[in-house]
Amino acid sequence: MNWKRAKTLFIFVFILVNIGLVIIYIDKVNKSHINDSEDENAVNFKQEEIKIPDNLPSVKNLKMQLLTARSNDFSDYVKGHDHLSSAQSGSLLKGDISSPIDVSNDQYTDLKSYVKDKVYKGSNYEMSQINNKNVTFEQTYNNYPIMNNNKARLQFNVNDNGKASSYKQTAMKSIEPSEGANNDEKQVITARRAIEALYYNQYLKRNDEVMNTRLGYYTVVKEPNVQVLEANWEIKVKHHNKITTYYVEAVSDSPKIIEE
Known part of the structure; x- marks a missing residue:
């Protein structure tokens, strides 16, 4: 065995290991400074x-x-749907529920099923607010709500018997970056x-x-x-x-x- 060459190789490997340790140490120090800074500002x-x-x-x-969206026009959609009508130049859809849905005692399973199965693109809406007179849903984009917007809202009217009997709907279309x-x-x-x-x-x-x-x-x-x-x-x-x-x-x- 060439001990001189082995010694040189050992020294070279030793230097590389130390360089690696120094790099790791510097990285940890930098990260700790960042964390300290974040903690100080918190x-x-x-x-x-x-x-x-x-x-x-x-x-x-x-x-x-940022996204851009346009108001949906329901004028054509209401044709052929006797329980639906449109207003506000087609941007507002009005619907009557033939068999009012019980929403008393915080039971909203049937209403959610109705929204999903019977309402125009109902799967794009999620429940957001409840009171004695209304149950409100908001339109979503990529599962995130379009918040506090009367152009992307589904609202059910609740009668004195605690049943949802009609609704009004607005929607946005062509939502894109x-x-x-x-x-x-x-x-x-x-x-x-x-x-x-x-x-x-x-x-x-x-x-x-x-x-x-x-x-x-x-x-x-x-x-x-x-x-x-x-x-x-x-x-x-x-x-x-x-x-x-x-x-x-x-x-x-x-x-x-x-x-x-």
Whole structure:
């Protein structure tokens, strides 16, 4: 065996191992600095006496972008459907339910089945709000709701007997990414960062409670027939006895905030 060559090879391998260890060490140091920075910027909501939900939705590897949509015209669809009629130049569909659906005692299984099987593109809607007079569904895109939009809504009227007897529907069609060079998909910020944006902009204060957060699309440009939809976090905050809804831009490091 050539010991001189073996010694040289051993020294070379030793140097490579040490270089690798140094690289790993530097990477760990850099990551720890990043984590420290994030921890320093994070709001201690418990210390601020602000309640937030324990389990916030995950947005890992989720990217979204601006969308353009048009109002659907039901004028042709109502032809041949005796229980349906249209209004508002065809953008509003009205329907009567021949056998009213019982929604009392929080039983909505039959209503959801009716929406899926009997309503125009009903599988694209999800239940969003319930009260004594109405049950409201919102249209969705890629399983995310088009929030607080009267152009993408399905609402059932509930009579005094607790039964859904009729409904009104609007819908958006031709939903697609907006044209433009700057409309690439962008990573969605976390729900916590959206809540922190409310705090830093003084919408969220001591003794407030974040009741709910959900991700969806909010209309930022409204025209008669065309709308631009932007990814937003909808955050409901309880200020004493009043609940206020905020929409926080979900694909920006400095998100815009809209108060409803």
